[in-house]
Amino acid sequence: MIIAADWLPYVLPLQRPWQTSQGQVLERRGKLLCLRNDRSLSGWGDCAPLPEFGIDEPAARAFAEEMAHLDLVAQSAGLPLHAWLSGDPAVASLAVNSNLGAISGLSEGALQASLDAGFQVLKIKVGLAAPAEEIARLRELAAGLPATIKLRLDANAAWSLPEARQFLQACTTLPIEGIEEPLRHPVPDELAQLQAGLPFPLALDESCHLLTPAFFRHPPLHRLVLKPARHGGLLKSMEIALRARAAGLECIVTSSLESSCGLLACAQLAAAIAPNSVHGLGTAEWLAADTGQAPRISGARLYLPEGNGLGFVLAENWTKVQDPG
């Protein structure tokens, strides 16, 4: 039985601006939910809306409430949350991509740090400048990359159909691992036209309004990005992942730049639905402060906490990140 529920607001500045074609993020504001039950267990949830990417307050809140509840359920069952969700044995670690920000602002130092850290997939934001200019930069970048390294691009709905065609055509000769959200006004027919003939997957992320039964009957592209806060929780995300799998679509999980608490929930989902994919969970280093200990990343792999439930522990210096209101 739940005997206490507390919301703890926080403000976390970013180390540097998170630039996308939809503008920049400078800080993350949110609130942690702490549920306590009559067995002295704590269940944690993280509510951090990001409206510019379709994550509104009700969805983020539902994610937090369900997360805290499932944290308690999995702890009571004596299982890590992902093993409780999947029914499979526990997973120790997951492959993740690095996040290099916008192609226009890419620094030699950040690129080298990603390569030195062993990342095989480097995520880069595009759609912030003219396609021809960004393609020229990508060609320059690709020319200096080791042969095994691939680029995961995200246009965040920047392009018209002709711009997307131009960009994607040029990408066919580059080491591209996938491209998220090419179209400003995505419609299934046009996405299918773009995907046809491309040697890499296009991915749907923020345009989740397209996830209708018809979409799953004839998927117009090859990959889904799941941000569980956008879908209002882990269980809804599991359901979408199952539909996607039945339709032959690959699913990856990415964070919504949450604090360590929400990031852990994203990692638990990733381990439950796609333990062998490369996920977008390397975002903790973008935060200058955090609500707790972020999962360790080493050798381009994120290590899940070994304990039961979500695995979140509140930071000792928690008061420093509390929102003064």
Ligand SMILES: O=C(O)CCC(=O)C1=CC=C[C@@H](O)[C@@H]1C(=O)O
């Ligand atoms: O995918 C990743 O590696 C990290 C998460 C990420 O890129 C995003 C998180 C939140 C908002 C967006 O800018 C962006 C995305 O659209 O995928």
Ligand SMILES: [Mg+2]
């Ligand atoms: Mg995206």
